[in-house]
Amino acid sequence: MKEDGQNKISFPDLSTKSESRSLSIVAIGGGKGGIGKSLLTANLGICFAKNRLKVVLIDADLGGSNLHTCLGVDLPEISLSDFVARRVENIEETIVETGQNGLGLISGAQDFLGSANIKYTQKLRVLKQIRKINADLILMDLGSGTSFNVLDFFLTSDLGIVMMVPEPTSLENSYRFIRSAFYRLLRHQEKSIPFRKIIEQAMETRNESGIRTPFDLIRVVSKMDPEKGDKYRASMLAFRPLLVTNQVRSEEDAELGVAVRMACRKYLGIDLDYLGYIGYDDAVWKAVRNRAALLQHAPDSASTESIWNIAREVARRLKQKPESALRNIL
């Protein structure tokens, strides 16, 4: 049998063993559940592990965790909640093996009533320890919605992927997610309390100040303090989430990524970096039903091919050593 995908692509060297590199973190988010975040996280992890990187996947979907299912492994006994609840002191103690060389997993918190609402200090402790994990690459599978926890995990990553499926609800969720993430980023970067208040107002969808988009916000802020307005504009230009569309069934669906990118630029002022799409593929749910990862269950399927392409695009961007804008803030 052909070795599944082993030599399909070779990535640039992203190992932290090469002296100039440190750990990279990629987050996979998107406003909605059931759109393939865990599918992509699990299988991207396999792509990178096959390229001899030491990878740790984190199921940060505190409440709807199912990353282990996409890997075809049983629910581990130890999870992120053991670290959050301080049953273990070191986050590395929660890493379990996946049966795949070089690929570890930190499973999601199951007792979600407590952990879905983790407190700010707990969250900082998690984020700080993630940076210290001994690995080349961390992939974080995020929860749905736009809660501050989800947004902060997204923003502290070095690259953030937004996933979307071709449905109006998912589209709306994606715009909301991207806009909320940008406001949250500004809120973290802003030290002045009056300006923080303005950003918080903007975050409320039907706010009284009439701020509907980042453009409106920048206009309001520039009037009060032109220099600050310029700073906000620079943050907007630097903010480049990656976009992936999933469950594409037609030519029209396939073009959606480009359309969303254009709409985001026009209406939000945010320039997405479109990575590509994954087609709707029966191999995906068949793999889940067979309790196996897609890449192993169907190494030659079209969806597997697409995921390898996306992995290559991600690797190319990681090569440039992107860094979270919140690196020295959170």
Ligand SMILES: Nc1ncnc2c1ncn2[C@@H]1O[C@H](COP(=O)(O)OP(=O)(O)O)[C@@H](O)[C@H]1O
């Ligand atoms: N490209 C695809 N083709 C067919 N089914 C898919 C595809 N992507 C996802 N699915 C289906 O959607 C389900 C949810 O995907 P999942 O990755 O668990 O979503 P999320 O993590 O965003 O909640 C999968 O179990 C699978 O059945």
Ligand SMILES: [Mg+2]
């Ligand atoms: Mg999931």
